[in-house]
Amino acid sequence: MAVAGPEIERLIQLLARLPGLGPRSARRAALHLIKKREALMVPLASALQVAIERIQVCKTCGNIDTQSPCTVCTDPRRDPAMIVVVADVADLWALERAKASNGRYHVLGGTLSPLDGVGPQDLTIDALVQRAHAPEVQEIILALNATVDGQTTAHYITDLLQEANVKVTRLAHGVPVGGELDYLDEGTLSAAMRQRTLF
Amino acid sequence: MAVAGPEIERLIQLLARLPGLGPRSARRAALHLIKKREALMVPLASALQVAIERIQVCKTCGNIDTQSPCTVCTDPRRDPAMIVVVADVADLWALERAKASNGRYHVLGGTLSPLDGVGPQDLTIDALVQRAHAPEVQEIILALNATVDGQTTAHYITDLLQEANVKVTRLAHGVPVGGELDYLDEGTLSAAMRQRTLF
Incomplete structure (x- = not known):
């Protein structure tokens, strides 16, 4: 009942x-x-x-907006030389909230995950490679999760972008702001030590 | 932004x-x-x-339904002699899921709470007293939370129903089905002991 x-x-x-x-x-x-x-x-x-x-999906970058191309893609104050690659729109929003970048974005729609049956054809990797060949693009920033799937995807994309005339970078590993060393895993700590910066 | x-x-x-x-x-x-x-x-x-x-609120009992009087109030298989008094529609739904009663309901719309400024005029207590005086009603079951506010409300309603020719009952206190004695508070345990039943 x-x-x-x-x-x-x-x-x-x-x-x-x-x-x-x-x-x-x-x-x-x-x-x-x-x-x-x-x-x-x-x-x-x-x-x-x-x-x-x-609401629609931006045909250029995969962002969600009421227009396509989206507000970010059409904003003239955005640097067309940088493309920040994210797995998901949620990641794009997180970076925008942090005002972490002045570049444009590319939403992959997920990460490569053989176990879940997600291959390169399920993501917008082809479109990214095409955008990377545009003359104004100088840097591709891989802002992917620091997980196995995220890093596999980053490596895969880096390989494909060898031929494009762009610098491929990724987010730094390190101590989260406000974080305590005592609670961090060894991988993060040694990465933070290796990539230490001048004070 | x-x-x-x-x-x-x-x-x-x-x-x-x-x-x-x-x-x-x-x-x-x-x-x-x-x-x-x-x-x-x-x-x-x-x-x-x-x-x-x-969706509308039943004018008789306060239940939420697509008709008023609601399906419960108009169901001829329901016992019109029993009115189960609950604080909220969520409680009515919980009792219905448990098939705990074959009676009709009365939703108070909350419990008396002087601290929150909820007085008798904010609840449907007058309507309940009126319903209790109907000749077919024989028992009012107070299915209110076993909290201070719930029990205060139960006492208040019991006093008002002195003049009506009805039996006023309340839910039993005791060990929850599947519960372990070790985790129960003293109040529940002594109530369960006092109200023990024949095996």
Whole structure:
């Protein structure tokens, strides 16, 4: 027996598919939405509708925006000489929040992962190589996760970019800002030591 | 600088107001929705629209349904002699999932809480007293949380129902099914001992 009517059950099921919400918290979220009908449910429904109608993937870099090419790709203040390669739009957002780069981006759509059946053809690597051959591009910054899959992808891309006339760089390894040495793993510590900088 | 466009930021802000989602997980949820546009975002938007249009609060018991009086109140197989009093619709759903009762319900809309400024006039206590005076009603079951606020509310309602010709009962205290004695507090253990039953 479904406790609530089919309309509410359907809403709960869909909410439960969001990352971070399980069946129980989806139930709580649905009740919260129903209670805050005018203040939350109506605005959320219309925000989703707007997103459905207007959000698209940038054909150049893979970013998500209401225009294609996206705001970053068309921004004249952005340095066209640098392309920051990220696995996912979430990584692009993280770098933008940190104001870490003034370059443009390229979203791969994931990392190479033979175990999960993700090969080069599943990512936008071909498009990246093509962009790297453009005359204005001088540096490709591989901002990929420091995981096995991320580093495998970085090596794979570096090999492909041998022929392009670009400098290929990657993010530095080291001690996170605010981090305590005592809690860091040996790999990070020795990388931080090797890549030490002048004070 | 907003990282994503205003449409996406608005979606993230609204998602962050759901219980269980913080700013960071709302960001992840928004990205997930945008990626699963046809499979999740479109159905969720339409489920919300359906909920906005069709869900209402039952005028009799306070339950949430697409009809008022709700399915529970109009179900002829439900025993009209019993009214189960709960603080919130979530509690009603929990009891229904457990198939704990065949009676009807009454949702108070909260519990008395002087510290939070919740008084009797903020709850549907008057309506409950009125329902309790109906000739067919024989038992009022107070299924309220075993917290200070819940028990205060239970006492308050019990006093008001002195004049009505009904039996007022409350949920048993005791060892949760599957629970270990070692982990239980003294209050629960002594209540379970006092209210022991024949094996």
